[in-house]
Amino acid sequence: MAQFYSSSPRKATQQTIIVTPHELDSLGQGVARHEGKTIFISGALPGEQVEAVIYENKRNYSKAKTKKILSPSDQRVTAACAYYEVCGGCNQQHASSALQQSNKSHALGQLFMRETGLLPRQGEVISGSAYGYRRRARLGLQYHVKQKRLQMGFRQRASNDLVEITQCPIMVNQLEQLLVPLRRCLSSLSAIKKLGHAELVLADNGPLLVLRHLAALSDDDRQILLQFAQQHHLSIYLAGDSDRLERLTGSDPYYRVDDLELGFNPRDFIQVNASVNQLMVAQALEWLDIQASDRVLDLFCGMGNFTLPIAKRARQVIGVEGVASLVRTGQKNAQINGLTNVEFMHHNLEQDVSCQPWAGQGFNKILLDPARAGAAEAIPQMVKLQPERIVYVSCNPQTLVSDTKLLLSSGYGLTQLRMLDMFPQTGHIESIALFVKKSFAHS
Incomplete structure (x- = not known):
């Protein structure tokens, strides 16, 4: 609510x-x-x-x-995290997974009812493990002058102060196991007072650390980090400024989806829940019902999380993305996976798209995965293409409902809706919806 x-x-x-x-x-x-x-x-x-x-x-x-x-409710459970009462990361660990999911699904349905007058039938929630799912986490670093020690953790609820943590049950185990030794390592650096944050990411080829530092690191500090990387088998990237990464040690990260290998920059967006991402991609492919003759448009495509799996099945795919670096990564990923029927284009989809080279082409199916702002600018041009099917992946139910109104008024019916429990123990509601052109609905 x-x-x-x-x-x-x-x-x-x-x-x-x-x-x-x-x-x-x-x-x-x-x-x-x-x-x-x-x-x-x-x-x-x-x-x-x-x-x-x-x-x-x-x-x-x-x-x-x-x-x-x-x-007490029979849906009340004991929180798994020792910091639950103070940490700002989770807010629903006292509720069972069944209650969390049913409540989110109900809230999604009620929002549609209020805004559109429709109560769409929802399929089973797409979910994975309730804990141990998060493969990316950014940890704040703060030197406590009075205690003369480094604090590492997440923000407190409604505060900028840190909750110093030694465990986090929603993180994947390989990252959680790094928390204590990482703080110990960073505490030994001479630049201890000039550290910004530490980001841990688990790629399919191993964990990596991105360290934001606000002053140059000495040779001794670099050697300490190299020894830590060797001991814990991880890659380390240094962020001395906000625009550039320096790889200190390790290999380029990648993750797999639909038997494809997707490389990414450590700062690139990837879905933090790997298992739900796999299920989400599989559901999108099923709903698109891709045939070998299809031409598919993937909007807000990132580095190809959906684009490349679609390309395995369709005649041609064009992915459009507003971040130029992700477009370059997507092109590289297509080459790595030997996919020649896919093209990535750069355009800000929150601006007018009518003059873009892809806007007048004949695509019969479209997938879009916009940011929280939704796709209000892109939808009018999308519907001009008259695709048979549109799969909409949403991280914001409010903009999903707003964009649904545009699609309903353009001759599309909402035929499928499923909630994605991408962030268990939190109130985040993500979802995936299928819209079918009414003239194709019974064909």
Whole structure:
């Protein structure tokens, strides 16, 4: 449930109430009604009666904290993370995976109902492991002057302060095992006070570290990092400025999808949940129903996560991407995998696309995977191409619904919708939808 905040906070009353939440919002708070007002209650789950203390009152809603659980839900579980109460990374570890998924699916369906008048039938949630799934994590680094030690961890909830961590159960095990030795290694550097952040990524050919440093590293510091890399079998990249990476040691990273090898720059976007990514690509391919004669357009294509698997099956594929470096990587990936029927083009798809060379070509199927801003600029040109099928991969249900309205008004029907549980233990809702041209719906 979306929350809209007033700019004028009202004085907290510290009133104690007894309520039963009816749903869970994206922040992991129970949502209840009390005396005609919506109450958001931290620590409460749907269906359980709780005693809660209101600590903030606003015109249309109040915020409260659970004081006592009077009748616990059978969907309540013990959080797996020791830092769950303070870390800002997760907000739903106290809810079972089944409750998290059903609540997200319900929220997605209700959003469609409110905005379009349709309640689409949703297929089974596409999901993987509830923990140990995250193959990328950025860790803040901060030298604590008084304690004379380096802190490494994630941001606290509603704060810029760090939660120093030694474990993180949502990270893949190979990265989690690096947390303690990595902090120890970085603490031994002479540049300890000039470190920005450390990003850990698990590629299919091994883990890698991107270290942001705000001052030049000495030869001794570089040697320490080289020894750490050798000991833990990882690649290290140094980011002395915001635009350039220096590979200190290791090999170019890649990951596999659909039996293809996709190389990437350590700073490139890749889906953090490898298993759900595999399932998502497979679902997109199934819904596109690609034939050997098809010409497919892949918008917001990145470095080819969908483009290259499509190219294995179609006559021709064109991928369009707004980041030039990703276009170059996509071209390289096509060459590595021996795919000659695919072309990558550079264009900002949030701007007018009508004059682009691909805009007037005859594509009979389209896939798009936009950023959170959606695809409002691209859709009018897409529908002019009159594709039979459109598969839309979304990381923002609000823009998915907005773009759905455009497609519905252009003669397309929403025939399939599935939620992607890409980020278990959080409120993020990702989804995949199939739109079919009505003239092809029963052909």
